[in-house]
Amino acid sequence: MTSNERHLLTVGLDRVNDVFPVYVHGPNGDATNLDSIEKFWDILFNEEMVNIILQHTNNKIEEVCLEVVAADKAESYHHLNDSDDTRAYIGVLYNQRL
Numbered sequence: 001m002t003s004n005e006r007h008l009l010t011v012g013l014d015r016v017n018d019v020f021p022v023y024v025h026g027p028n029g030d031a032t033n034l035d036s037i038e039k040f041w042d043i044l045f046n047e048e049m050v051n052i053i054l055q056h057t058n059n060k061i062e063e064v065c066l067e068v069v070a071a072d073k074a075e076s077y078h079h080l081n082d083s084d085d086t087r088a089y090i091g092v093l094y095n096q097r098l
Contacts, residue, residue: 027040041087041091045090050086050090051083053086054081054082057081058080058081064076064078065078
């Protein structure tokens with residue numbers, strides 16, 4: 001056995017373990033047993049998140065409507081949103097990868 005071969009045999013002796021964690025992609029936690037895309041979506045964007053977005057959106061719409069009324073304009077296309085509107089808008093943004 002040459003000194004080169006002995007060196008190659010001793011190089012790996014200080015290693016403890018070659019096992020690395022393997023991460024398998026897929027749902028976990030609450031999403032493990034869900035059976036529809038709507039249920040996955042409800043976990044991704046829960047009711048609390050949608051309500052926060054909805055509250056701030058409606059606050060901004062009310063501000064704009066007050067400005068329209070103060071400027072004495074006849075009509076405004078602004079209308080308050082509901083939870084379904086907000087979820088639909090988030091879905092469109094998600095679908096467009098924004």
